[in-house]
Amino acid sequence: MRKIIMSALAAATIAAPAMATGKVTCDVPESEWQPREALEAQLTAEGWTVRKSKVDGGCYEVYAKDEEGRKIEAYFDPATFEKLYVAQRGKVLFEKK
Amino acid sequence: MKAIVNHRIFFWTLLALPAVAAILSGKDAADQLHGTGEWSARLLILALAISPLVLVARRARWTLWLQQRRRYIGVAAFAYAALHTFYYVMDMETLPAILSEITIISIWTGWLAIIAMLLMALTSNDASMRWLRAGWKKLQRLAYPAAILTLAHWLLIHDGVTAALIHFAPLALLEAYRIAHHLNRRKTPAHA
Ligand code: HEM
Numbered sequence: 001m002r003k004i005i006m007s008a009l010a011a012a013t014i015a016a017p018a019m020a021t022g023k024v025t026c027d028v029p030e031s032e033w034q035p036r037e038a039l040e041a042q043l044t045a046e047g048w049t050v051r052k053s054k055v056d057g058g059c060y061e062v063y064a065k066d067e068e069g070r071k072i073e074a075y076f077d078p079a080t081f082e083k084l085y086v087a088q089r090g091k092v093l094f095e096k097k
Numbered sequence: 098m099k100a101i102v103n104h105r106i107f108f109w110t111l112l113a114l115p116a117v118a119a120i121l122s123g124k125d126a127a128d129q130l131h132g133t134g135e136w137s138a139r140l141l142i143l144a145l146a147i148s149p150l151v152l153v154a155r156r157a158r159w160t161l162w163l164q165q166r167r168r169y170i171g172v173a174a175f176a177y178a179a180l181h182t183f184y185y186v187m188d189m190e191t192l193p194a195i196l197s198e199i200t201i202i203s204i205w206t207g208w209l210a211i212i213a214m215l216l217m218a219l220t221s222n223d224a225s226m227r228w229l230r231a232g233w234k235k236l237q238r239l240a241y242p243a244a245i246l247t248l249a250h251w252l253l254i255h256d257g258v259t260a261a262l263i264h265f266a267p268l269a270l271l272e273a274y275r276i277a278h279h280l281n282r283r284k285t286p287a288h289a
Contacts, residue, residue: 023256051127090201090253
């Protein structure tokens with residue numbers, strides 16, 4: 001028992017699988033992507049305040065304050081800018097069906 | 098060398114290093130949440146892991162060394178949680194903004210966790226220990242609900258559950274060992 005626990009402990013500590021972080025993934029050829037700055041500009045025009053954005057799981061992920069002032073995390077299709085997923089502190093506000 | 102390593106100030110410095118690095122980094126409040134939250138959780142997990150570690154490692158010297166410093170580790174866990182909350186408040190800016198998201202489960206689990214840790218931190222001194230007597234030990238058991246609330250907070254707020262699970266797995270295993278150990282002992286008292 002003691003040995004099992006000790007080795008499981010060691011394994012759990014060493015093995016840090018680099019899993020994909022996001023809840024959403026996109027599969028769009030990179031040649032079709034529009035620039036991320038264009039998405040930021042579009043969202044800003046719609047009333048969001050963008051804090052930062054990055055690529056996650058092949059989608060564009062945006063951290064922002066929405067038009068209602070909520071701190072949100074949102075995913076977009078990098079080619080069409082279609083909104084895929086929006087969450088506030090882990091609470092899902094929008095999810096594309 | 099040994100005298101330095103065993104000195105209180107050495108240990109306090111060690112505990113303060115991540116905070117110093119975070120503050121000096123000059124990152125935005127929103128970007129400080131990640132590091133401060135993780136350090137708080139790590140220290141809380143370490144504080145809780147010490148007793149079962151002493152048991153598993155059969156009172157190895159290093160586990161006893163840690164055990165003597167458990168109270169400092171617990172207080173540091175609270176200090177990092179306080180820093181984390183400070184950055185959260187700085188980032189949210191206004192009370193209405195803070196209140197507007199307090200009903201979200203990932204957020205209220207955080208608030209409950211820090212309230213539990215605050216109660217423990219406030220009573221982590223000799224005077225409270227004398228004053229509360231037997232109640233003191235009971236109060237310090239708030240560390241368990243605090244840890245479970247922290248796990249929930251982390252799982253719900255962070256993108257992906259891997260980091261939270263990796264941090265909590267060792268503690269879960271150690272607790273499983275401790276429970277199995279106690280059950281075994283009860284079954285075969287002669288073996289104890
Ligand atoms: C006072 C109430 C609390 C509030 C309002 C709060 C708020 C937050 C927020 C907003 C995040 C997300 C950070 C991000 O977006 O990167 C976060 C993450 C986190 N918090 Fe808290 N927190 C609280 C208490 C605590 C406590 C007491 C602990 C630990 C004991 C803790 C540990 C963590 C951890 C581990 C993370 C994940 C870090 C990450 O990877 O983003 N929090 N918290």
